[in-house]
Amino acid sequence: MYRTHAASMPVQGQDHTYCRRKANMNLEQEKKITTAVEIDLKSDRDSVTSLEFQLNGAFVENEKHKKRITELVATCKNIEASYKLTLHSCKRINNIITLVQLWANLRLLGQEKNIRTDVENELKSATDMVQRLEKHVNDDSVKCQEHQKRIAELDAANKKLEAAYKNLDKQKYHMEQQANKNLEHMQRILLEEKMKADDQYKKLLAERDNLRDRFSKLAGKKLQEQNADIADFLDPYRxxxxxxxxxxxxxxxxxxxxxxxxxxxxxxxxxxxxxxxxxxxxxxxxxxxxxxxxxxxxxxxxxxxPAQNLANFDQKKTGLTDRPxxxxxxxxxxxxxxxxxxxxxxxxxxxxxxxxxxxxxxxxxxxxxxxxxxxxxxxxxxxxxxxxxxxxxxxxxxxxxxxxxxxxxxxxxxxxxxxxxxxxxxxxxxxxxxxxxxxxxxxxxxxxxxxxxxxxxx
Known part of the structure; x- marks a missing residue:
């Protein structure tokens, strides 16, 4: 009953409206700060995710290059072994030719023509084989040079990728540090703003409760003076x-x-x-x-x-006749x-x-x-x-x-x-x-x- 009577007074209504507006303003300000912090955090997280994606791609590409280099090194080793085998075959053929020439000189003159023909055929066949082997060796040498050049290029690309990987990792670390600093700063600001808003809100609530209690007591006294059965519900000894x-x-x-x-x-x-x-x-x-x-x-x-208990005060001697x-x-x-x-x-x-x-x-x-x-x-x-x-x-x-x-x-x-x-x-x-x-x-x-x-x- 007292709250309804007190709420009808304009002063209390204005205090309620003021408290409500103030609380809503504090809540809106807190929501804006929270939204700004969430946007900054989302942007930092997107940047970190992009860098992690680039690092993963560079790491995969580096692994592929390493595997390709290993295969090319093995191919070069096979080509060198084939080259050595070809040189050895050429030396053996040259020795055969020398022996054949010596053997031809020792033949009888009657057989020289046939032997010469056979030797020439053997020499021609051996020469063709040598030419083919030399061509094969030259081709393998060219391929080996190309492979070595490719290996050098891949090594250079690999070094660049490693440097880029280290740079990206460093950038990621710095960005994470900066994001953590920004987050801590924004959280500190948000906490300070929240504490200020809470203190202000508590003060407003205390003012509102004080005004409400004062108006309630005032209304209760007025009503109690008119009717003894109306109780003040704030009184624990009603x-x-x-x-x-x-x-x-x-x-x-x-x-x-x-x-x-x-x-x-x-x-x-x-x-x-x-x-x-x-x-x-x-x-x-x-x-x-x-x-x-x-x-x-x-x-x-x-x-x-108030002076009745004083030793040097006598009310009869004061001449006061009206008793308060x-x-x-x-x-x-x-x-x-x-x-x-x-x-x-x-x-x-x-x-x-x-x-x-x-x-x-x-x-x-x-x-x-x-x-x-x-x-x-x-x-x-x-x-x-x-x-x-x-x-x-x-x-x-x-x-x-x-x-x-x-x-x-x-x-x-x-x-x-x-x-x-x-x-x-x-x-x-x-x-x-x-x-x-x-x-x-x-x-x-x-x-x-x-x-x-x-x-x-x-």
């Missing part, structure tokens, strides 16, 4: 939360105290035990109300008479101050110890008429009663327990729950209902025992 503690007091501490009173050691009857616990709650409620009233009176005296008073406009602020201080754990603990110390004297006071053993058995219950009743008394307006329940009243299921048996009229009260002030709504139901109706047999 009426509904205190009523929950009131219900837990009955469910947990009351049950434990009831079992302690009715066990075999003390043996208190059930009805008497219920009456003891209800009287303890009443005494605690009266004690806390007196304490709150005394505290308020002391606060008013401190604020209205707390106005109705200032009273809610004083109540709020009292509540904020009063709910602190040290103050609550002091109230608990004060009520517990007072309860230990009840066995000696005639108007109380409490048994000392009963007080000792109910010590945890008494302390919890003091805590809850103190919070109830601090609330503005104070929460109210309906204790004036008479036997024979109609049992209203909207106000009470049944203790142990059903019926139409109330026999006795077990636990009182809790209201949000004298004219406020019901916060939690009470517990009552109805009068048992015995049906007559026909």
């Amino acid at each position: 009426a509904m939360k205190v009523s929950e503690k009131f219900g837990q007091l009955y469910d947990d501490d009351w049950t434990n105290a009831f079992e302690s009173l009715t066990d075999k050691k003390l043996g208190v009857p059930l009805r008497d035990a219920i009456n003891v616990l209800l009287r303890l709650l009443q005494e605690c409620w009266a004690f806390c109300n007196k304490l709150v009233e005394a505290q308020m009176e002391s606060l008013q005296n401190v604020f209205l008479h 008073r707390i106005t109705s406009k200032d009273q809610p602020s004083l109540n709020d101050l009292r509540k904020r201080v009063g709910v602190s754990p040290p103050v609550i603990e002091e109230v608990k110890q004060a009520f517990l110390a007072d309860s230990k004297t009840w066995d000696k006071r005639e108007e109380k008429k409490f048994d000392k053993k009963h007080i000792e058995a109910c010590t945890p219950y008494i302390q919890k009663c003091a805590e809850v009743c103190w919070l109830m008394a601090l609330h503005d307006p104070p929460l109210l327990m309906k204790m004036d329940v008479k036997q024979g009243e109609k049992f209203d299921t909207n106000i009470y729950t049944v203790y142990s048996q059903s019926g139409q009229t109330i026999d006795f009260l077990v636990w009182p209902p809790l209201y949000n002030g004298r004219d406020g709504g019901l916060l939690s139901k009470g517990v009552a025992e109805p009068i048992r109706v015995v049906s007559k047999k026909k």
Whole structure:
């Protein structure tokens, strides 16, 4: 309810719009920086991929050249071996010719013609063979020279490829280093921008929450002044939360105290035990109300008479006749101050110890008429009663327990729950209902025992 009321104010709407625009601008700026970084990274990755592709192609081409060079070297070796074999054959043929000539000179003159013819044929055949061999050797020599030239060219190309490979590898290394530096730089810039944006966003959120809380509190105070049943949901000690503690007091501490009173050691009857616990709650409620009233009176005296405790100050001698008073406009602020201080754990603990110390004297006071053993058995219950009743008394307006329940009243299921048996009229009260002030709504139901109706047999 308070958020809707506060959101209708123009100042808060402007703060929401400003925060939203500022956050959107920071997000757009962060997206632009991220997009630029991703584009630079993609470009560097494409360049590195292209260089790697060129390096792989050069490496494959270099391997092919090496293989071709190996084949050409083997071919040259085969040609040299064939050349040596041909020279050896030529020498043998020359030796044969020499022998033939010598043998021809030793022949008889009658056979010279036939021998000459045969020798000439052999010489011609040998000469043809030599010519063919020389031509073959010349051809092989030319091929070997060509192969050697090709080998030299391939060696030069291989050296160029190796140099290009080293150059590309060096370029790749430098590009990777530069890309890493650029990436680190952009990441650092992006991180700084993000941290600035986050800090600014947190500040805007804190400002927004502060304004929202201030407007919510302002609206809550105005609404609470008009209607006590309207709660401030930012208050951890609002009426509904205190009523929950009131219900837990009955469910947990009351049950434990009831079992302690009715066990075999003390043996208190059930009805008497219920009456003891209800009287303890009443005494605690009266004690806390007196304490709150005394505290308020002391606060008013401190604020209205700041010099009353000075030794050299006498109000009668000042001639002041008009006594200042707390106005109705200032009273809610004083109540709020009292509540904020009063709910602190040290103050609550002091109230608990004060009520517990007072309860230990009840066995000696005639108007109380409490048994000392009963007080000792109910010590945890008494302390919890003091805590809850103190919070109830601090609330503005104070929460109210309906204790004036008479036997024979109609049992209203909207106000009470049944203790142990059903019926139409109330026999006795077990636990009182809790209201949000004298004219406020019901916060939690009470517990009552109805009068048992015995049906007559026909």
